[in-house]
Amino acid sequence: SYRQKELTSQEVLSRTEETHTINIRxxxxxxxxHxxxxxxxxxEQIDSAIQSG
Structure with missing residues (x-):
């Protein structure tokens, strides 16, 4: 039914939080x-500098 598809604000909040956590990770x-x-x-730069020096 339609009511079942409707998320409570708490559910929306926790899903948003979940997504946020995943993004941070x-x-x-x-x-x-990086x-x-x-x-x-x-x-590698140090190694090559040592070798060329």
Whole structure:
């Protein structure tokens, strides 16, 4: 029935919160990957500098 499809504001709120949490996690993961790749690049730059020096 129509009433069953209607979400209570509490349900909407918790779903929004859930989505928000997922977005934050994804952003954190992106940041983590970014930092790791930056550290990796820095390490390679240092290694090549040592080799050429």
């Amino acid at each position: 994804q952003a954190d993961r992106q940041e983590e990957i 930092i790791q790749s930056r550290e990796h690049n820095t390490k």
